[in-house]
Amino acid sequence: MTKIDTIEIFGATLGRDISQEGGSCGDYLDVYNRYLDEVKKIMPMGSVYTNKFVLFLLGWNGDLGNTMSFIEYVVKGGEDINLWLKESYKSEWRRRPPTS
Secondary structure (H helix, E strand, C coil): CCCHHHHHEEEEEEEECCCCCCCCCCCCCHHHHHHHHCCCCCCCCHHHHHHHHHHHHHCCCHCCCCHHHHHHHHHHCCCCCHHHHHHHHHHHHHCCCCCC
8 A cells, every 4th residue: 555545545534635734743742733633533444544644744754653652642541742742752662662
């Protein structure tokens, strides 16, 4: 599945063309403030799609470990975004997921 296919799936799920929204967020606070409801609409599709959607909003330059942490703690868990931002950059694990 290509990025274009994925974007079309997101657009169909959200009911609009989102092709111009890629890279529209500079950080996770932007995602939270502007697209939290949309991220929640993508979540039933599964974690792979949810991660891809957040990375798409960040311009595919986001970090998968931080994205997974953001979804788990903030979107699903309801953690305060400001606390998560403060803690996410303190925690070595959230900056760089453990290697196997």
